[in-house]
Amino acid sequence: xxPVNMEPYCNYASSAEKSGVQSLKERINDSLESEAASSxxxxxxxxxxxxxxxxxxxxxxxxxRKTFAWRSTTRPEQIRWEDVEQESRTGKLFxxxxxxxxxxxxxxxxxxxxxxxxxxSQIRNLIFMMETVSFLADESGSVQITLLLDFEGYSxxxxxxxxxxxxxxxxxxxxxxxxxxxxxxxxxxxIFNLFWKxxxxxxxxxxxxxxxxxxxxxxxxxxxxxxxxxxxxxxxALGGSGEPAFDLDEYGSRMRNCDTRRCGE
Numbered sequence: 718x719x720p721v722n723m724e725p726y727c728n729y730a731s732s733a734e735k736s737g738v739q740s741l742k743e744r745i746n747d748s749l750e751s752e753a754a755s756s757x758x759x760x761x762x763x764x765x766x767x768x769x770x771x772x773x774x775x776x777x778x779x780x781x782r783k784t785f786a787w788r789s790t791t792r793p794e795q796i797r798w799e800d801v802e803q804e805s806r807t808g809k810l811f812x813x814x815x816x817x818x819x820x821x822x823x824x825x826x827x828x829x830x831x832x833x834x835x836x837x838s839q840i841r842n843l844i845f846m847m848e849t850v851s852f853l854a855d856e857s858g859s860v861q862i863t864l865l866l867d868f869e870g871y872s873x874x875x876x877x878x879x880x881x882x883x884x885x886x887x888x889x890x891x892x893x894x895x896x897x898x899x900x901x902x903x904x905x906x907x908i909f910n911l912f913w914k915x916x917x918x919x920x921x922x923x924x925x926x927x928x929x930x931x932x933x934x935x936x937x938x939x940x941x942x943x944x945x946x947x948x949x950x951x952x953x954a955l956g957g958s959g960e961p962a963f964d965l966d967e968y969g970s971r972m973r974n975c976d977t978r979r980c981g982e
Contacts, residue, residue, distance in 0.1 A: 726860035726895075730764060733772060738763045740774045741781070748785055757794065761860055769894030769923070784892045794980065796845040798972035804842040807832045808963035812850050813865075814971070815950040821898055822853040823863045823946075825962065828877065829870030836881050843885055847893050849972065852979040854896070861898035863945065867955065868905040882916050890921055900928045901945065903955065904938075 730738075741763045748758075763777075766784075770776035788794075798805075805811065809830035813823040824846060833839060850862050877885070889897065905913075917925070931941050942948065942956040951957025 726761060726764070734764060734767060737767045737772055737774050737777070741767060741777055744774065744778045745781055748782070757788070759855075761855070765860070765895035780891065780894065787892055791844060793844045793848045796841060796848065797976050797980070798845070798969060801838075801842040801845045802969060804833055804835075804838045805846075805968075806965055808965070808968075810842060810846050811963050811968060812846065812853065812971075813962055815947065816857065816859070817863045817945050818947060819859065819863075819898070820857055821859045821861055821863045822850050822857065823865055824850045826864070826866045828866075828868065828875045829872075831875045831877070834878070836878065836884075839877070839881050840884055840888070843888065847888070847896070849975050849979065851893060851896055852975065856978070860896075862896055864897055864900040865955070866900065866902045866905075868903060868909060869954065871906055871909055873908065876912055879915060882912070883919055886916065886919055890924055897924065897927055899945075901941075902928065902930045903942075904933055905930055 738760055742760070745758075763781075766777045766781050767774065770780055807830040809827050809832065811825055813825060815823075817823050854860050854862050902909075920928070931938055939948075939956050942951065946955075946957065948957040948959075950959045952959050952962045955962070
């Protein structure tokens, strides 16, 4: 495996951003009294929110306070693998074992493996995966993640409900800002255009620029995937030559291990 080309997220923070982080920290000091908030907040968290709002400290504060309220209700830090195992058992949403070439953890979405129509369970599963992949990103120092949407076998019968898609988008944009470095849409079929037209108006401009459709021409597809991933570690279904990416027993073991490190248990 080639060396990881790690670019720490905070290494290129400008002096204005550093000043903004300090101002933001002072403005939300009252919220640090909460144990849940204080354990989740860090200077990098503040920097992510600040960048998500274009350096505007006041808007970043507003965004943070909405996340405080959301986290106090959903309590994402309390969700464990055992709470979502049933929802996750088909591998419709999972974290690759190996990072991409930039050292970022990779979250894979596979609509063809949808096994539920329960909105609340789907959202709970998403939150668990985001908490876990975010923990891994912070642990590695990459801070950001890569989102890989595998649309092989996509159809209207396995497409998520628009309500669920909109809430998914809202959670990612509003409560995990600047987590996503890029999103790669792999083998999106023509029928996906209907869904894309329905959901794309709700995507903020910054996020929109990070979304890339992988060219479906075989040579171009492989070239693009090779630029982002180590193909020897990527499964054949994604253009690589590695082992299958999802095995429930192995994945469950990894998630339980992450739970122990993430939750301190």
